Amino acid sequence: MSEEILICRCQEVTEQEILDAIADGAATVDGVKRRTRACMGLCQGKTCGRLVQQMVARGTGKDPADVPPQKSRMPVRPVKIGVFGGQDDA
Amino acid sequence: MKTIQTDVAIVGAGSAGLSAAYQAATAGADVLVIDENRLPGGQLFKQIHKFFGSREHQAGTRGYRIGQELLSRVEKSGARVWLNTLVYGMEKDCSLGVIHNGEHYVVRAKKVIVAAGAKENYMAFPGSTLPGVMGAGAAQTMINVNRVLPGERILMLGSGNVGLIVSYQLMQAGAEVVALVEGAPRIGGYGVHAGKIRRAGVPIYTSHTIKRVLGTNAVEGVEIVEVGPGFVPIPGTEKKFDVDTVCLAVGLNPMTELIWMAGCAFCFLPAFGGHVPLHDSNMETTVSGLYVAGDVTGVEEASSAMEEGNLAGVAAAESLGLLSPEQAAEKKAEITARLNTLRSGMFGERRRTAKEQQLNSMKHYRAKEAE
Numbered sequence: 001m002s003e004e005i006l007i008c009r010c011q012e013v014t015e016q017e018i019l020d021a022i023a024d025g026a027a028t029v030d031g032v033k034r035r036t037r038a039c040m041g042l043c044q045g046k047t048c049g050r051l052v053q054q055m056v057a058r059g060t061g062k063d064p065a066d067v068p069p070q071k072s073r074m075p076v077r078p079v080k081i082g083v084f085g086g087q088d089d090a
Numbered sequence: 091m092k093t094i095q096t097d098v099a100i101v102g103a104g105s106a107g108l109s110a111a112y113q114a115a116t117a118g119a120d121v122l123v124i125d126e127n128r129l130p131g132g133q134l135f136k137q138i139h140k141f142f143g144s145r146e147h148q149a150g151t152r153g154y155r156i157g158q159e160l161l162s163r164v165e166k167s168g169a170r171v172w173l174n175t176l177v178y179g180m181e182k183d184c185s186l187g188v189i190h191n192g193e194h195y196v197v198r199a200k201k202v203i204v205a206a207g208a209k210e211n212y213m214a215f216p217g218s219t220l221p222g223v224m225g226a227g228a229a230q231t232m233i234n235v236n237r238v239l240p241g242e243r244i245l246m247l248g249s250g251n252v253g254l255i256v257s258y259q260l261m262q263a264g265a266e267v268v269a270l271v272e273g274a275p276r277i278g279g280y281g282v283h284a285g286k287i288r289r290a291g292v293p294i295y296t297s298h299t300i301k302r303v304l305g306t307n308a309v310e311g312v313e314i315v316e317v318g319p320g321f322v323p324i325p326g327t328e329k330k331f332d333v334d335t336v337c338l339a340v341g342l343n344p345m346t347e348l349i350w351m352a353g354c355a356f357c358f359l360p361a362f363g364g365h366v367p368l369h370d371s372n373m374e375t376t377v378s379g380l381y382v383a384g385d386v387t388g389v390e391e392a393s394s395a396m397e398e399g400n401l402a403g404v405a406a407a408e409s410l411g412l413l414s415p416e417q418a419a420e421k422k423a424e425i426t427a428r429l430n431t432l433r434s435g436m437f438g439e440r441r442r443t444a445k446e447q448q449l450n451s452m453k454h455y456r457a458k459e460a461e
Contacts, residue, residue, distance in 0.1 A: 003216035003302060015214065047212045050343055050364070065358035068365055072350040074179030074187060077126065083194050 007055070008048040010041020018052060022059035029053055029070040039070050042078060091194045096122045098406050099186060099199035101177050101348065104132020105157075105392045106384025106399035107205035108164050113403025113421075114201075115167035117412040122197065123164075123171045124188060129235075130164075130171055131157040132207055133227075134392055136234045139255055141393065153392060160396070180348045184380050201379050201406040204349055205399060208342040208363060208385035213247070216302035222309030226256040226339035233263040241335030245312050246270045247300055248339030251391075254283035256339060261290055268331050271314050272296045273321060280437070301328060303336055312336050342389045349386065352377050357451045361444040362388025368452040371426070372405035373398060376455055381406055388448065390432075390441055397429045 005015040013036045021035040029045075029052050032038055038052055039045030045052070049069050057064040098114045100107045103125035115121040129135065137153020164171070172190050179187040186197040210225035217223070222241060226248065232238045244265050246257045249272035257267045270287060275297050277284045288294065297317055304311040316327035343363040350356070355376040356365045366388045373381045383402040384395035401422060408418035433442035 005214050005216055006219050007214050009219045046209055048214075050211055051214055053364075064360075065365075068356065069346070069350070072347040074351070076347040076351070077176045077178050079176065079178050079189055083189055083192065 007051050008036070008038035008041065008045075010043055010047070011037040011039075013038040013048075015055075018055055019059065022056060027056065027060050027062070029056060029067065032056060033070055044076065045070055091196060094122065094188075094195055094197045096120050096197065096199045097410055098122070098201045098203065098403075099124065099197050100203045100205060101186070102132065102205035102207055102384070102386075103127070103130040103171055103173070104205060104207050104384060105134055105160070105395040106207075106386075106402070107132070107203070108160050109396040109399030110203045110205060110381075110383055110403035110406070111169040111171075111399075112160070112164050112167050113400050114203075114407045114412075115164070115169040117404070117407035119407050119410055119412055121167075121169035122199070123169055124175045124177055124186075124190075124197070125171070125173055126176050128174055130161055130173060134160070136227075136230050137392065138234055138259065156392070177348065180351050182353055182377075184352060184377065200410060201381065203373075203381040203383060203399075203402045203406060204386055205382070205384045205395075205402075206345040206348065206386045208344050208389045210338070211341040211343055213300070213338050213340050215300050217304060217309070220303055220305050220309050221307070222305070222334055223303055223336045223338070226252050226337045227342075229335070229337050230256045230259060233259060239263055239265055240337075241265060241309075241333070243268050243331075243333045244335040244337060245300075245314075245331055245333045246337045246339060248272065248341070249274075249277040249279055249284065249294065249296070250339060250341070251279035251283060252342075253337075253339030254279040254287055256337065257292065258283065258286050258290070260337075261292075265335075267292045268333050269314070270294045271298045271300065273299045273317060295329075298329075299323070300336070304330075309334050309336055342385065344386045344389060346386060349375065349380075349382060352380055354380065355455055357448060359388060359444045359448060361440045362390075362448070366448060368448065368455055370452050370456075371401075371449060372408075372422075373402035374405065376452070379409075388441075388444060394429060394432045394441075397425050397432065400425045401429070 021032045026032045053067050057067045097119040098121045100123040103123045111123045134157030135154045175190040184202045188195040229240045232240045298314045301313045301315040315323045349367045354367045381402040383398040404421045407413045
């Protein structure tokens with residue numbers, strides 16, 4: 001069966017690409033993210049982050065308790081860049 | 091950029107956030123509640139079914155009525171509610187980055203209560219990104235808030251209370267629920283909800299999962315398969331259904347981004363949906379002055395979210411000196427007793443144990459810190 005499964009729909013990252021990243025040494029969600037761009041789209045991992053956590057735990061044999069979500073950074077919601085630096089702030 | 095000062099800032103105007111706002115504002119605190127949605131109430135206004143439990147938890151009252159009553163109490167309490175407003179981040183000092191009416195604000199509050207709720211779990215299978223595959227909660231918002239039917243023929247995956255209740259509400263809204271599919275060998279939610287589905291003639295397939303969703307540009311069908319021990323699909327047991335919508339009711343997980351950002355300590359509790367922040371019996375986290383309430387502390391339901399919100403609101407008001415220790419102790423004892431009732435019995439047992447573990451982890455954390 002060769003039907004593709006998309007894990008990160010925002011960045012169109014497939015299940016196989018994530019498995020490859022784990023085989024390449026990714027042992028955290030951030031490791032997968034840096035290699036594949038999973039969790040880096042519009043939703044910032046709100047959809048796929050959980051699945052990536054589970055895949056990392058399974059693929060590395062880690063306890064799921066030791067695979068936290070990706071590191072949280074601002075902005076956690078999509079924000080127009082102009083709000084931070086409009087013409088008035090120039 | 092503008093700076094706003096307030097006594098208490100609350101992220102989320104759902105069951106927990108509004109309850110916290112009511113408690114803190116009636117004690118005399120200056121309260122600002124922030125929510126990204128157009129309407130307050132979180133999930134409460136989507137709940138057209140009658141709640142369970144005891145009379146003090148308004149059993150027999152429909153969820154949206156409880157929401158209306160809570161909202162009117164909050165309005166009278168003097169708390170400010172900012173809607174359509176994003177909280178995009180939190181600093182280590184708990185100041186909040188906020189976008190309100192297209193403008194950038196920094197909200198500095200003496201106490202911050204995060205009541206951000208939970209988000210739906212996603213499941214990946216071939217075709218899972220086709221239009222027509224959606225969370226059961228999304229479908230519920232469409233029918234009960236926006237009055238739009240997501241599809242005509244629907245397959246529901248997941249037989250917890252969300253899957254059962256939303257299936258029934260989809261039928262009430264005029265859709266046909268073709269099948270309800272559950273990966274586990276038994277139905278997850280309350281028998282009373284499952285009974286309604288069965289009496290309506292919907293087949294329930296336990297020990298089954300979705301193999302793939304079929305379609306070119308939208309959902310045209312779905313194939314399910316029986317699973318054996320370890321959820322391994324059994325070849326040859328596939329069944330196809332002609333549907334235009336597939337709803338996923340496969341659990342929720344807490345929206346903890348802001349709490350991680352503030353540097354709170356977490357523990358892992360699968361019964362609560364994964365990693366959850368440590369908190370004490372006042373709902374205060376390992377970061378002083380930062381409180382949590384509702385599903386963000388571990389996924390439960392609306393009644394316990396309201397009580398956790400009450401607790402956080404009272405505790406925040408107490409630490410601001412607006413309630414005497416005696417006044418606060420009395421209120422907190424009443425709320426805690428009601429919370430314990432909610433976490434008792436056959437269905438509450440798992441959550442009660444998880445909450446105990448969470449509170450104990452907090453005690454260990456503080457003991458270690460004091461060393």
